[in-house]
Amino acid sequence: MSGSLVVSLADASSAAEVGGKGxxxxxxxxxxxxxxxxxxxxxxxxxxxxxxxxxxxxxxxxIEALPAGDLALIGRTAADFRSRVVSAPLPPAVAAAIEAGxxxxxxxxxxxxxxxxxxxxxxxxxxxxxxxxxxxxxxGASSVLDHVRRCWAxxxxxxxxxxxxxxxxxxxxxxxxxxxxxxxxxRAAGVMFTRSPVTGxxxxxxxxxxxxxxxxxxxxxxxxxxxxxSKITGEITGRRVSPKARLHSLTPNGPGVxxxxxxxxxxEAPCLTDDEIRALADAGRRVxxxxxxxxxxxxxxxxxxxxxxxxxxxxxxxxxxxxxxxxxxxxxxxxxPASPxxxxxxxxxxxxxxxxxxxxxxxxxxxxATPVAAPKPHAADHVLGLxxxxx
Amino acid sequence: MTEQQGFPLPSQIADVxxxxxxxxxxxxxxxxxPDDDQRFWFYNSMHFPEPVPAFDTVTSEIPxxxxxxxxxxxxxxxxxxxIEHRIVNGRVYITANxxxxxxxxxxxxxxxxxxxxxxxEHWDSLYEGWKERMRGLIAEIxxxxxxxxxxxxxxxxxxxxxxxAQNHYLVENFNKSLALYSKMWHHHTEMLMLGYGAYVxxxxxxxxxxxxxxxxxxxxxVAGIDVIxxxxxxxxxxxxQLAVDLGVDDLFVEGNVAADVLAALETRGEAGAKWLxxxxxxxxxxxxxxxGDGFYHHHLSWNDDLTVPFTALPGYVASARAGKMPxxxxxxxxxxxxxxxxxxxDLLTSDDERAAFDQMLGLCRLVFPFVExxxxxxxxxxxxxxxxxxxxxxxxxxxxxVIAEADDVFHLHHTEIDAALSDVALAWAAGSPxxxxxxxxxxxxxxxxxxxxxxxxxxxxxxxxxPEALNDPAVRMLWGVTQERIEAWLNPSExxxxxxxxxxxxxxxxxxxxxxxxxxxxxxxGEILVCPVTAPSWAPVFAKIKAAVSDIGGSMSHAAIVARExxxxxxxxxxxxxxxxxxxxxxxxxxxxxxxxVLS
Numbered sequence: 001m002s003g004s005l006v007v008s009l010a011d012a013s014s015a016a017e018v019g020g021k022g023x024x025x026x027x028x029x030x031x032x033x034x035x036x037x038x039x040x041x042x043x044x045x046x047x048x049x050x051x052x053x054x055x056x057x058x059x060x061x062x063i064e065a066l067p068a069g070d071l072a073l074i075g076r077t078a079a080d081f082r083s084r085v086v087s088a089p090l091p092p093a094v095a096a097a098i099e100a101g102x103x104x105x106x107x108x109x110x111x112x113x114x115x116x117x118x119x120x121x122x123x124x125x126x127x128x129x130x131x132x133x134x135x136x137x138x139x140g141a142s143s144v145l146d147h148v149r150r151c152w153a154x155x156x157x158x159x160x161x162x163x164x165x166x167x168x169x170x171x172x173x174x175x176x177x178x179x180x181x182x183x184x185x186x187r188a189a190g191v192m193f194t195r196s197p198v199t200g201x202x203x204x205x206x207x208x209x210x211x212x213x214x215x216x217x218x219x220x221x222x223x224x225x226x227x228x229x230s231k232i233t234g235e236i237t238g239r240r241v242s243p244k245a246r247l248h249s250l251t252p253n254g255p256g257v258x259x260x261x262x263x264x265x266x267x268e269a270p271c272l273t274d275d276e277i278r279a280l281a282d283a284g285r286r287v288x289x290x291x292x293x294x295x296x297x298x299x300x301x302x303x304x305x306x307x308x309x310x311x312x313x314x315x316x317x318x319x320x321x322x323x324x325x326x327x328x329x330x331x332x333x334x335x336x337p338a339s340p341x342x343x344x345x346x347x348x349x350x351x352x353x354x355x356x357x358x359x360x361x362x363x364x365x366x367x368x369a370t371p372v373a374a375p376k377p378h379a380a381d382h383v384l385g386l387x388x389x390x391x
Numbered sequence: 392m393t394e395q396q397g398f399p400l401p402s403q404i405a406d407v408x409x410x411x412x413x414x415x416x417x418x419x420x421x422x423x424x425p426d427d428d429q430r431f432w433f434y435n436s437m438h439f440p441e442p443v444p445a446f447d448t449v450t451s452e453i454p455x456x457x458x459x460x461x462x463x464x465x466x467x468x469x470x471x472x473x474i475e476h477r478i479v480n481g482r483v484y485i486t487a488n489x490x491x492x493x494x495x496x497x498x499x500x501x502x503x504x505x506x507x508x509x510x511x512e513h514w515d516s517l518y519e520g521w522k523e524r525m526r527g528l529i530a531e532i533x534x535x536x537x538x539x540x541x542x543x544x545x546x547x548x549x550x551x552x553x554x555x556a557q558n559h560y561l562v563e564n565f566n567k568s569l570a571l572y573s574k575m576w577h578h579h580t581e582m583l584m585l586g587y588g589a590y591v592x593x594x595x596x597x598x599x600x601x602x603x604x605x606x607x608x609x610x611x612x613v614a615g616i617d618v619i620x621x622x623x624x625x626x627x628x629x630x631x632q633l634a635v636d637l638g639v640d641d642l643f644v645e646g647n648v649a650a651d652v653l654a655a656l657e658t659r660g661e662a663g664a665k666w667l668x669x670x671x672x673x674x675x676x677x678x679x680x681x682x683g684d685g686f687y688h689h690h691l692s693w694n695d696d697l698t699v700p701f702t703a704l705p706g707y708v709a710s711a712r713a714g715k716m717p718x719x720x721x722x723x724x725x726x727x728x729x730x731x732x733x734x735x736x737d738l739l740t741s742d743d744e745r746a747a748f749d750q751m752l753g754l755c756r757l758v759f760p761f762v763e764x765x766x767x768x769x770x771x772x773x774x775x776x777x778x779x780x781x782x783x784x785x786x787x788x789x790x791x792x793v794i795a796e797a798d799d800v801f802h803l804h805h806t807e808i809d810a811a812l813s814d815v816a817l818a819w820a821a822g823s824p825x826x827x828x829x830x831x832x833x834x835x836x837x838x839x840x841x842x843x844x845x846x847x848x849x850x851x852x853x854x855x856x857x858p859e860a861l862n863d864p865a866v867r868m869l870w871g872v873t874q875e876r877i878e879a880w881l882n883p884s885e886x887x888x889x890x891x892x893x894x895x896x897x898x899x900x901x902x903x904x905x906x907x908x909x910x911x912x913x914x915x916x917g918e919i920l921v922c923p924v925t926a927p928s929w930a931p932v933f934a935k936i937k938a939a940v941s942d943i944g945g946s947m948s949h950a951a952i953v954a955r956e957x958x959x960x961x962x963x964x965x966x967x968x969x970x971x972x973x974x975x976x977x978x979x980x981x982x983x984x985x986x987x988x989v990l991s
Contacts, residue, residue: 196603201601203738230604230605232734232735232738235895236895237605274897369740372747373599374747376747376750378508379751379753379754380507380508382751383507383511383585386591
């Protein structure tokens with residue numbers, strides 16, 4: 001560990017230092033996938049701040065001594081410690097490093113997302129800590145500092161502490177990094193799985209999306225549009241457009257997210273074009289190939305006329321290395337919408353994709369795969385096997 | 392599933408008003424029996440999309456004899472006996488007869504294993520022999536003589552002491568024609584059921600390994616590139632190019648009639664003669680391609696009716712003149728096929744799975760040429776010759792006044808034709824007019840009228856109780872009848888025509904409903920073809936359209952395969968697209984989901 005308090009996303013690689021989310025974003029940036037620019041407040045910064053709050057480790061030792069079964073006591077103790085974490089002043093060096101990182105993201109009023117990035121391997125623990133740990137539309141340096149502390153405090157959620165007590169995990173090993181990223185103002189956003197969440201099929205990418213910020217989908221505020229696309233043929237084999245009643249967007253000139261009714265003409269319109277679906281699947285496959293396992297990805301797609309700046313990263317242009325496997329068959333797409341401004345809608349779609357997060361898919365990966373078939377002495381034996389069984 | 396949600400029982404089907412006498416057209420052994428109410432039947436709309444004229448029942452009676460014999464008694468498929476068929480209101484319903492007793496299945500499997508194994512092992516050489524036998528049968532059906540019943544026998548019958556008069560051969564040769572047709576069908580099924588078996592295991596493997604893979608994608612991994620069904624269209628393109636090269640291309644103008652073009656070529660000296668020579672060469676056998684799929688007498692071949700090739704020729708001639716003759720991108724297609732197969736293979740999780748995948752795909756590709764090409768020999772070449780031969784017998788009956796015109800013969804069951812020919816044989820011998828002239832014409836008139844009436848009957852897609860599980864892989868493969876399909880039949884969508892997603896993509900456009908390939912002259916560039924079924928003779932159509940929709944067919948059907956090659960969306964096996972869509976409708980064809988929506 002370098003001991004840096006803050007590292008840029010492009011340099012974020014050690015999960016112990018920048019947490020799982022930070023490391024995966026760093027990975028994405030390094031393989032040429034666009035991610036919103038940002039930085040990570042490291043586990044080192046967390047440790048330094050904890051040292052200021054709980055110098056002798058007394059509080060944390062008290063937490064570690066809590067009986068696993070006494071949920072009421074856990075609740076009281078954890079709440080008390082959380083309030084300390086969110087209110088105690090930060091060590092000046094930590095605050096300065098965060099403020100400097102924030103300043104580089106676009107000035108004193110830049111909108112950023114502040115997200116916790118757990119350093120523990122245990123995914124269940126990570127998901128407790130991650131319950132309420134993403135803050136969108138955070139604006140202004142002091143607010144960023146506040147939200148970093150809130151992320152840290154989420155390590156001491158009642159459920160999180162209770163979980164660690166059940167497993168008898170030491171409190172000293174607990175740390176949390178925090179990712180601070182420039183907000184995107186997406187036209188649409190959502191999640192995608194590089195294998196079917198429904199059937200486990202590894203040959204398809206399943207995409208869910210809605211208009212505006214993906215928080216509408218993640219929070220369950222809308223039933224998203226869903227699409228399924230074949231990795232091999234590029235054919236869109238599933239397409240369900242849902243009425244998307246609510247729209248999440250960044251509050252104009254202010255902090256936070258505003259929830260409004262979706263304009264009537266957009267409600268029942270698909271939030272992605274076929275080119276965008278293909279470009280998303282393509283990006284998902286590149287991440288999957290790099291990580292060597294099916295991925296669970298959060299994505300956003302920018303407006304057609306958006307300047308490339310909001311999501312600029314050091315990464316090369318993803319459209320420069322098209323994957324022939326996913327190149328759409330021109331005859332297979334519907335009549336292209338009249339858009340004289342963009343001569344190549346597929347390339348345009350690829351350029352407007354931003355990934356916000358990627359982690360390994362866990363549900364199907366955890367299931368034992370039963371082999372579908374094994375080779376037989378003669379190929380014809382497969383047929384004999386089929387017709388030899390009751391139908 | 393509750394009672395009222397199900398399909399009607401066979402016994403609940405009422406006669407169609409105006410066609411109450413439909414039973415007179417069909418044999419007693421095709422009628423629904425009281426016990427049939429206990430079983431699930433589905434309408435074989437794939438092969439019999441319209442009411443079946445009396446003679447054309449031969450295309451169910453004989454194939455089901457052959458298929459059942461092949462699976463139940465020849466190869467002894469362990470889990471399946473034959474297919475039973477019934478006719479009601481002119482429509483053919485079928486059900487598969489499964490073997491359910493495990494002991495019986497085991498007993499059958501012992502016989503099946505070595506027999507099927509022998510065919511797979513020697514597939515290619517057996518197929519070569521098969522082609523020889525099929526060409527032999529075709530030569531035989533063409534050679535069948537319809538006795539002229541001339542006033543007196545020729546001298547040689549006497550001086551070579553043959554002793555047997557022509558009227559004897561009337562009945563014998565008619566029955567010989569039927570016998571040849573039956574043999575053709577036995578050979579048709581000889582290798583086909585095993586061929587489908589190979590498909591079925593590979594489809595099953597793929598859907599287990601990749602639950603969301605579409606049938607069309609599996610089909611794309613299997614599809615061969617060098618198959619006979621492209622030949623007729625290729626020949627047309629060659630002839631178009633030749634017309635340009637020889638300088639006779641000015642004769643190929645849209646709207647011209649075949650006979651006039653051919654007559655004009657006669658006057659064009661050496662160039663015309665050369666073209667006609669090439670034309671004659673191409674016609675045999677490639678113009679023996681049927682405009683349908685060989686299950687009705689009115690499915691004529693290009694040779695029977697030159698309208699189709701001569702409607703397509705002007706377009707190809709124009710392309711040749713412009714140096715823009717469409718060429719099948721064969722290498723690209725082969726590369727695409729390999730890319731898809733490799734893509735899925737790479738996603739498999741173990742070497743064992745990959746080895747099994749290779750075996751099954753290899754087996755499919757081994758059987759593919761037969762599975763595709765047998766149709767040309769059987770349903771096209773042999774069958775169009777067979778129907779023309781029957782029509783010759785019809786012409787003789789017409790000459791003797793038993794029926795009004797040759798085509799009327801197709802409104803008599805083959806046993807009735809047998810009787811009519813006996814009548815003529817007797818009359819010719821006795822020197823009196825046959826009595827059939829007073830007997831058959833009113834019967835035929837009534838049947839023609841009934842067939843017309845029955846055409847408008849909306850046949851239920853299925854009858855009888857819905858089975859708890861429909862896992863029969865052959866039924867799924869051949870007819871596309873799956874649990875989901877049955878659900879869709881039970882809950883038809885008002886504004887959506889649902890079929891098999893046969894070729895990917897979504898397009899909107901103007902529909903052109905063609906009942907017959909002879910109407911292709913009406914088709915405009917960029918329209919969406921909506922038709923009952925397509926066969927290789929429809930190939931020229933695909934150069935003009937941007938999507939295809941058919942009433943009949945599965946993911947391995949002709950329309951599906953050709954549409955994928957052209958990269959255009961296709962939805963096949965809709966059952967009733969030609970009824971629900973009208974020429975001029977603006978429609979959206981979704982080849983990914985298998986739906987067609989009428990927009991306006």
